[in-house]
Every structure is written in structure tokens, then in C-alpha cells.
Amino acid sequence: MIQAHADAILDLLRADPDLNVHDGHVPDGSEPPYVLVYIADSDPEQSNSHSLTAESERHVMWAYCHCVGANQIAARAVAQRVRAALLDVTPTIPGRVCWPIRREEGQPADRDESTGQVVVDLVDVYRLESVPA
Numbered sequence: 001m002i003q004a005h006a007d008a009i010l011d012l013l014r015a016d017p018d019l020n021v022h023d024g025h026v027p028d029g030s031e032p033p034y035v036l037v038y039i040a041d042s043d044p045e046q047s048n049s050h051s052l053t054a055e056s057e058r059h060v061m062w063a064y065c066h067c068v069g070a071n072q073i074a075a076r077a078v079a080q081r082v083r084a085a086l087l088d089v090t091p092t093i094p095g096r097v098c099w100p101i102r103r104e105e106g107q108p109a110d111r112d113e114s115t116g117q118v119v120v121d122l123v124d125v126y127r128l129e130s131v132p133a
Helices: 002-014 072-086
Strands: 021-023 034-042 059-069 096-098 102-112 119-132
Touching (some): 002 034
Antiparallel strands (some): 102 119
């Protein structure tokens, strides 16, 4: 189930041919602009997320999208493409009913010179939730 949710998010991002998407790792030699995506999941303990067998049914997935560019303008452009690909989209996951993807939070752009190349990293966090169909 974790990979199915991750694939749904990554597939939506990769559907934009102008968005360079990396899943958890940026290969050596990659140049900005790109989005680096980290996936985290949860099965929340909520009274309305249990079936009659007391098994958790609700699944929550967060996509931490590091929108990277050579400057703030470029990082914001990547963030806008990510937003267009994910926000309010209801993905299809076999055997699941999904809610529209929501933006949970964002962090201000951060300038990084640690690799010898100046990049600006702007982080947005998106949430995907589903239950069994």
C-alpha cells in the first residue's frame, strides 16, 4: 500500500514533462531545476478509521517536495509546477478511495552553497489520504 500511494504521487509529478522528478535521491551531476520528493506514511489511530474488525483502514501519505532551483525565482517556478500537479487532484489507487491531495505546509526558501553550487530549496508538504474501496 505504501508504494501504491508513493507511485500515485510520483506519477502525477512525472506527468509534467517539464518537471524533473527525483524520488529520494538526486543523482550525481544533476542540475537544477528539479523536485526531490521524500515520502512518509501513517496509519492514524482514529475512531472513524477502523473497520468492524478493528483494523486501521485510513492511510495517510505525505510528500515532502524539495523544489530546487538556481535562485528563488527558479525554486518558486518548480514549486508552482508541483502545486499544479498535486493540489486538489484525486488520484486513483486500485482498491482504495482517495481524497483530493492537500498542501499541509511550506517552508521558506533556503539558500545552500554546501556543494560548491548555489541552489535554493523551497519545501512544500502535500498530504494524500485513502480508505479501502
